[in-house]
Amino acid sequence: MELPWKTKGIVLTAPLSDELDDVIKFIDEYLAPRGFNMIVMQVRYRYQFKRHPEVWGYDPLSLEDVKKLLDVCRKNNIKLVPKMNLIGHQSGFHNEPTDGILHGHNQVLPDTKDGLLRAYPDFDEQKDTREILYSRSICLSSIGARTVVCELIDELMDVFEADMIHIGCDEVFNAGLCPECLKKSRAELISDWINSLNEHIKKRGGKTLIWGDRLLSTDTGYNRWESSDNGSDSAIDMLSKDIIICDWHYDKYEKYPSVDIFANKGFKIMISPWRDKESLDDFVSYAKNHDTGHINGILMTTWCGSGDLAKRLLYGENGRWIHTEQIAATIEKSF
Template sequence: MKNGKIRLVLIGLLCLTIQAYAQQKLPVRGFCIGAPQVDEVADFVRFIEEELASRQVNVLVLRVDYNYQYERHPELRDEVALSKEDVKQMVEVCQKFNIRLIPQINLLGHQSWHSRLGKLLEVYPEFDETPHVQLPEKYEWPNEDGLYCKSYCPLHPDVHGVVFDLVDEICEVFETDAFHAGMDEVFYIGDEKCQRCSGRDKAELFAGEVNKIQTHLAQEGRQLWIWGDRLLDGKTTGMGMWEASMNNTHRAIDLISKGVMICDWHYERPDKTAVYFAMKGLNVVTCPWRKPANAVLQTRDMFDYRASATVEMKPRFQGMMQTVWSGAGAFMKEFYNKENNATNTAPQCFRTMFEEIESLSSN
């Protein structure tokens, strides 16, 4: 019995040593996915144990939004939502394997999807940046209103009272030291018909919202994570309106707090914008999605940046994070489907990226 206990302790120490070495090579080995539905929690916990932990994943970003039974604002719960007990199961397994668990609620943008409002604007329509834009019965892109997703007005006097209640509660239940605010693909900002935002500099509006959220989180020692696309100049770079900004928010990169973690996503091309963010004094992780070939190049780039950077720049190149734009259940079904031989899928990208990380880490 005594020898058995010693063996378990030694195995635990070995795992911690391997993880510490992996983090030295690449501080962030991340995975981002939609939070599981209630009936998927047990399967997702097993997925964390069997697939994330075995790959030395140390950051898990869960897109929660309104899939939680909020107590401070129960009116904003999804019809079926995770309980505190559901969340604690995920917290426990992540703590067991030293995985930093970071919840996400989309702030500013992504307050609607196609013909459906998100919970915040459904319950609080007064927060809508563009109330004059009506959601169509049948959504199509492009459209005359330039509608992709609605935004809340960052200057509405009551919006942060509600939003920060949600942020605080989700951070507390996830026992986390970081929060992901989304903030990608913000097309509606500083609208000319908004009585508060009209005529204001869009870069200043965007930076003001980032800094307001960061300041709030910092009061409890928490870090803000955001997607990086609105901080890139889509016209000058040729990256366009999706992976970069065409509405002049890109100048906000010089106005936001240097404590913000940038999640730099590029899905169609492995653009090397991590260098740009690092040169601006920001920590950055590179985020692929469903093209394994791109993920390999992006991973190699990240290792090269860290190997060749100055002492000042190296710590800003934080690592890699696989993104999944489906719910946990759909991803797991695809991941475990042995008959699926498609190449350009999120599961295959996930496998390939971590294989490349392991290969480069062993050199």
């Protein structure tokens, strides 16, 4: 597919340790020849943080692992951008066999906390609630959480030698519930938190990427994962315009009005499709026709294990996750 934008990116999860070599080969022999020049690596807490070993997640990457990933990216002029989830997605369930990802759940259940809330239960917005919907959130009024999160950002950007970090902030359903957070509107709460992390990242010369769904109202016609039904969308007018928005849409729509909304509000964006080829084509086509110069590029999402995807696309192995086959087929056909 011919794309008019200079950045062609893909989200890959941090590889499991026994699949690191497959993922390195995948970057070198599959992604680079197809012109990918950015990898956003979904790390979450899956790095062996030196300053905060208490937050290590499942099978964390070592410093040496990251340097190997950096080497193959540098060789191929690919920008490697670390990614965390720094509001929601603080808990979930592992697939069996695990791909290293904690997946959200659409039922009210007790689930597994990821590194930050496991180590610091007081940072949990619902610390007294055992069963929750989808995934837990960080308490955005917690000064302690902000301090630890900024230290994690610093270490991850140092290790990845990165001038850019993706801080997630998608699918936040459980923020703004505690007595302290209820003193502010959801839009203020979310924008204050993101702006303060962005200021921290800017001070060290970095750029911030976030997902755009909390900045869009369900009045746009998007579903409640791709947009917000609790008022957080007013944050779009409060956020610093130097934050790059990753505008993700996975369903098929007649129009993708977010492309125009972000242009009108003065944001640079990346468009982020997923596994359904028809939806991807429609979204890309809409974005091409509505580009006011504000689209930096495409950021293809995957959400299967990077090793799973690598072994499917390099060796034709069957994917372990239910969606891996479709994700791989769409990548094959589109790029």
